[in-house]
Amino acid sequence: MKAILFDLDGTLLNRDASVKVFVEKQYERLQDVVGHISKQRYIERFIELDQRGYVWKDKVYAQIVQEFAITKMTAEQLLEDYLHEFKYSCVAFPNLLKMLESLKNAHYRLGIITNGYGQFQMDNIKALQIEHYFDIILVSEWEGMKKPDERIFLKALNQLQVAPCESVFVGDHPENDVRAAKQVGMKGIWKKDAGWEEVLADVVIEDLLELVPVLENFEKVSH
Template identity: 40%
Template sequence: MKVEVYRQLLKELLASTKFSAEALAYDYESHFWRHAKAFDGMDTLFATMSKLGIKTGIITNGQTHIQLRSLLALNLDRMVDTYLISESEGLRKPDTAIFQRALDQLSVEAQECLFVGDSPEADVLGAQKAGLKAAWFDNGALLSAETEFRPELVIHSLKDLQWHLIEVCQSA
């Protein structure tokens, strides 16, 4: 919960402040979606996937009112075939049941799918446990030496994913 994140930040970084964790969390929940910014190449990637006939879905952990506002702000609700938000589904990644629910909604088999995410544990390992191939979008993240995961693909940008999908579809 964001209020817990802000409470910890205030405790560790700002010993005295006029802001409360609750006020910061409220501000985040009220205004975050207005600042949602798509990764470079998002529109081109979704146009390519549409042309290639690739079904798409989103699985996101978080509170419904926050995640849904971000999806709507980026028009992702119109670009994907389905989306699942953990709070409204009553499941969270890496629980394999949320991946299976998305597969069922898309009417596809796990082995036919590539799940792309930025969390080694929730996204990559969760998807793999559900039988999907997984791509890790590193998004500039640094991993600890103890992190052991083996994504089938590592991408550094949406352009990387776009080229991968084109290559896979052309060779099929």
């Protein structure tokens, strides 16, 4: 194994926790705009509409403005606030830096392939202070293609100059991450996520640090 590639949201970035922190801060920051709604209701509704990141925020805010009769800010202005402020609420999964340190010390080539908006995702990666660990970072908006499209995986492997069989992909989404990576010939590791039950992965991990012994195991098997 020469290269380890990661998804971002739900894999390195604890998106659920980050969203909670963000919405709470947004409510407090915009008290004069949303103060007529109870804090708990605002947070709950945002999280419901967001559907764990699979609904883009323009739709979320349009719905919130309408439902809660918000008049002092438009949905567009609330979206702007989200785009600008989210990076200050980023929560990493436990042991993120420890794991990246171990992989770097073991001389693996590292990459990220994430779906999403370019600048927004880069801001979040920088907020986690992990950008310097990675040899390549591919964000779907900038690449003009997104997971599970196999071309984005092949582009990453090409840039890292490794074959699919020498590479591992770690992600939380059964289709976009695990299955898509396996289809191009990579090993697919599932970072366990409460949203899914059965996932056909080569290995399942719950904590990022579990990745280190898993990779050592792959090495032993291939020898």
